[in-house]
Amino acid sequence: MAIRRTPMVILIFLVFISGAQIATADEPVPAPWPHQFHALLFMNYSGDLSMIDLWYDWPNGRNFNIIQEQLGAITYDLEWNNGTSFFYTLDSSKSCRSAQLEVGILRPNWLDGANYLGQQLVNGFHCNVWEKVDFIWYYEDVETKRPVQWIFYTGREAHVMTFEVGAVLEDEKWQAPVYCFNKEKKSLSTEGSLREFRGYKGMAVS
Ligand SMILES: *[C@@H]1O[C@H](CO)[C@@H](O)[C@H](O)[C@H]1NC(C)=O
Numbered sequence: 274m275a276i277r278r279t280p281m282v283i284l285i286f287l288v289f290i291s292g293a294q295i296a297t298a299d300e301p302v303p304a305p306w307p308h309q310f311h312a313l314l315f316m317n318y319s320g321d322l323s324m325i326d327l328w329y330d331w332p333n334g335r336n337f338n339i340i341q342e343q344l345g346a347i348t349y350d351l352e353w354n355n356g357t358s359f360f361y362t363l364d365s366s367k368s369c370r371s372a373q374l375e376v377g378i379l380r381p382n383w384l385d386g387a388n389y390l391g392q393q394l395v396n397g398f399h400c401n402v403w404e405k406v407d408f409i410w411y412y413e414d415v416e417t418k419r420p421v422q423w424i425f426y427t428g429r430e431a432h433v434m435t436f437e438v439g440a441v442l443e444d445e446k447w448q449a450p451v452y453c454f455n456k457e458k459k460s461l462s463t464e465g466s467l468r469e470f471r472g473y474k475g476m477a478v479s
């Protein structure tokens with residue numbers, strides 16, 4: 274009995290597997306991030322608004338978030354691929370925190386393996402939507418493949434206002450101020466407007 278059933282089980286299994294392959298082959302995957310780009314992000318965290326100048330620079334192993342709080346301070350959140358991060362202001366307060374993280378900046382293919390959720394109209398853009406590890410929901414324009422928005426599990430929303438592929442910030446701008454180099458290292462885990470990404474990278478490590 275068991276022996277006779279086996280071919281049927283295998284057949285069902287094969288049908289199931291090939292069905293699954295057909296289904297996933299049809300599903301779009303997120304475009305990898307361009308190796309260098311500049312984006313302006315409009316951020317909304319439960320009504321706390323900010324603008325972020327995001328400079329992603331994979332070949333040089335660096336990522337910069339220049340964060341303008343609404344009618345408030347500007348903070349600079351600079352990450353190197355060797356795990357060193359600086360979080361500072363350039364005003365008279367001269368504050369700076371640095372940290373050594375176990376992981377570097379996001380890889381261009383960091384969205385690999387995201388679950389496809391279908392299409393949605395977002396602020397007038399026809400988007401493909403993915404979710405990754407219950408951490409981030411990512412919306413990409415169906416035609417241009419540009420990101421339109423992403424939403425963290427915390428509810429923090431990033432709306433992509435500009436997306437300049439190939440734009441690179443001059444080297445001088447990546448220099449953390451001197452007062453960053455004579456301070457005790459502290460954890461940055463609760464800092465920064467993209468702090469969720471740190472949690473995400475932490476998950477990738479564990
Ligand atoms: C920001 O998000 C909140 C919900 O968290 C929403 O009520 C509000 O309208 C949003 N503000 C803007 C300017 O988009």
Ligand SMILES: *[C@@H]1O[C@H](CO)[C@@H](O)[C@H](O)[C@H]1NC(C)=O
Nearest residue numbers: 353354355356357358373449
């Ligand atoms: C990582 O690179 C940055 C920029 O070159 C440098 O300031 C920092 O000291 C480096 N960190 C380590 C642990 O080497």
